[in-house]
Amino acid sequence: MSIPLLDGTIQLGEQLFDEQNKELIINFNNLSKACQEGECSDVVFALLKYLNKYVSEHLPYEEALMELFNYPEQHDHREQHTRFKNDIENYTEMLAHYEPLEELVIKIYRTFFQWIINHVRKLDKDMIEYIKPHFAAKT
Template sequence: MAFLTWTDSMSVKIESIDKQHQKLIGMISDFYENIKTRSNNDNILKLVDGMKKYTLEHFRYEEKFMQQFNYPGYVEHKHEHDLFVTKVNALEEKYKSGKIIVSYEITSFLKDWITNHIQGVDKKYSDFLVKNGVE
């Protein structure tokens, strides 16, 4: 069984966002596979960098719509995004300076975070953004 797979139960009923979530989940799974097979350091860092960039792009995409339509849960949602970015940056710095090794603990953190975030706060905006015509 794959480490993490997107399922219909994760759908926020907005195609563009579902696609981005699928891509993110694919990236986290790749990352896990690379750690499992003890891929080299450069590969790991490249994957981390790719995930960071894509996550930021994705967060901005969601936030743009929430702001545009005055979504009432925007501040709380943006805060979750910001906390995640801070945490990932801190993990990356620790890894680069040799203070931690990339471990299953990190892949589990990513997996749990994305799953809970989609099922929790992302689903909360679903009806609101759909009503505002976001596809």
């Protein structure tokens, strides 16, 4: 399995939103580095704690922005949020009971990587490009 490090993500220009996106990449890179060093199991508890915070804070924030600016793709976008939230919930539950840990870490790693590549860098980017001028006009 190749283990990439990812660089910065797209910016809305709103401090909290952009900080949360930056934190997402930092957490992904921490996992990647730990896995390269054969120590991904050591970071998985902290990572899932972070991802639970991300799904309970960042995703509702995005959803509120989409609603506020009447984003036309919000229904499909929310569905993906729900699926990711369910994945994180399942992984959190599995972490308490599932053995072996290494296999679970690989699943979490793949889900996290796909989330950034397929959701954050595509759907979130489209959403931010739509919202950005509305957001700038409002502030």
